[in-house]
Amino acid sequence: MPVEYLKETPSQTGGPYVHIGLLPVAAGLATRTQEQPHILEGAGERIRLTGVVMDGSGHPVRDALLELWQADRDGRHNAGGFLGWGRAAADPASGEWVFETIRPGVVPWRDGRPQAQHVSLLIFARGINIHLHTRLYFPEDAAALEADPVLRSIEQAGRRATLVAARTGAADLPTYRLVIQLQGEAETVFLDM
Numbered sequence: 001m002p003v004e005y006l007k008e009t010p011s012q013t014g015g016p017y018v019h020i021g022l023l024p025v026a027a028g029l030a031t032r033t034q035e036q037p038h039i040l041e042g043a044g045e046r047i048r049l050t051g052v053v054m055d056g057s058g059h060p061v062r063d064a065l066l067e068l069w070q071a072d073r074d075g076r077h078n079a080g081g082f083l084g085w086g087r088a089a090a091d092p093a094s095g096e097w098v099f100e101t102i103r104p105g106v107v108p109w110r111d112g113r114p115q116a117q118h119v120s121l122l123i124f125a126r127g128i129n130i131h132l133h134t135r136l137y138f139p140e141d142a143a144a145l146e147a148d149p150v151l152r153s154i155e156q157a158g159r160r161a162t163l164v165a166a167r168t169g170a171a172d173l174p175t176y177r178l179v180i181q182l183q184g185e186a187e188t189v190f191l192d193m
Contacts, residue, residue, distance in 0.1 A: 060095025
């Protein structure tokens with residue numbers, strides 16, 4: 001059959017059981033070591049990232065799955081034994097997600113300009129056909145945030161704040177919290193990357 005007569009296959013969402021295939025530990029199955037960033041002793045400053053994914057009506061998405069991608073403390077990806085990758089499932093009761101990792105280094109943009117320290121987050125959940133891509137930035141360096149090429153590309157300056165995590169008062173580890181809003185007035189900025 002000629003290509004021009006073929007119809008597009010309908011897309012499907014991840015469904016309510018996406019975490020079973022992508023994160024078996026969330027379904028009570030055996031844990032794989034790749035599911036949290038592998039942190040070597042002395043790899044960098046340990047931090048905790050927390051948050052919740054909220055739907056358009058303000059309710060937690062309790063079956064969301066997040067994937068984290070980040071650079072090591074020197075701004076390199078997949079270097080020196082630090083994979084810079086992990087997955088976390090939202091807690092089925094509260095919708096909260098947690099990553100324990102290290103503070104990432106500064107990564108250069110395509111043209112060599114430094115980007116503010118950040119991690120990339122991919123969000124998978126039922127009702128989402130293709131994962132959503134966003135970033136979590138750290139609030140401490142206002143000048144770096146102001147100069148970051150990705151943040152500067154967001155035309156509505158007020159929406160940039162949806163990517164900047166809040167530092168919490170946790171005593172054991174520096175902890176940053178980001179609420180990811182899927183729809184609505186405070187919708188998080190999602191990136192087409």
